[in-house]
Every structure is written in structure tokens, then in C-alpha cells.
Amino acid sequence: MRQTETMPEVTSGDTGFTLLELLVVIVILGLLVAIASPALFNVLGKAKASVARQDIDALGSQLDNYRLDLGSLPTQEQGLSALWTKPNDVENWSGPYIKSAASLKDPWNHDWVYMIPSRRENHDFDLCSPGPDGKGTGPGEGDAICNP
Secondary structure, rough: HHHOOOOOOOOOOHHOOHHHHHHHHHHHHHHHHHHHHHHHHHHHHHHHHHHHHHHHHHHHHHHHHHHHHHOOOOOOOHHHHHHHOOOOOOOOOOOOOOHHHHEEEEOOOOOOOOOOOOEEEEEEEEEEOOOOOOOOOOOOOOEEEEEO
């Protein structure tokens, strides 16, 4: 003879969450996000500034390689694009000196500011990121991050 199992009765008060409980959880999560967001954006901003400094060092090294091959740095007119594409009026160019044309943009996707001759003493050139706002045009201006 076969026995049948009966299912336990479920009362309506034992299942799921109430709307009030869900709203409380959503409010708590919203408060946590509101508190954590500024700190997160601050960390991301510092990380991009650090990447900009590293990129400036790397581009400076590639400018040194360019100078070793050609005997001079790219002119103001040639700009940093001379590291990616061979200028028409040069010989002994052994580039490209950078991995991609994307290296010609800073972490905030602004063009690098390249100035030759430098505005500063004891520098051959100035290489700067305009910074997060894109308004820095050189050393000491705006949020610009420049070669040391």
C-alpha cells in the first residue's frame, strides 16, 4: 500500500519580504552609495593623475630615443605626432617610438601639451597633461601635470 505525503501548510505571513522591509534596505543601500561615492571618485582622480605622470615619463624616454636617432627633438610644428608617424623632412627616423596613436592622449583624453623650447630653465622641452579639466596649458597653469 502506498502512503501519500502531505505538504505542510504555508501561511501567508511566512513568505517573502514586506514592502516596508524592501524600502528600508533600498534606503540603506542608497545612503551607503552616497557616502562612498565621493571617496571613490577621489581615488579614481588620483589614479589618473598618477597614470599621467607615468605616461609623461614614458613619452619623455621616447623623446630621448627620437633625439638619439635624429640628433634633435621634434619641432613645435611636428609635435608629439612625430613619435608615431615619420615627419616628411627627417632622415634616420626609426619609429614608431610609441605603441599606438592613443599614447598621444592623456588619461582624460586630452592632447598632450608639448612645448619646445621649454618655458622653464634647465629643461629642453615641456610635456604636460592639461589635467582633468583640460584647461592647463603649461607648467604651473591650471591643473596641468608636467615633466619634472
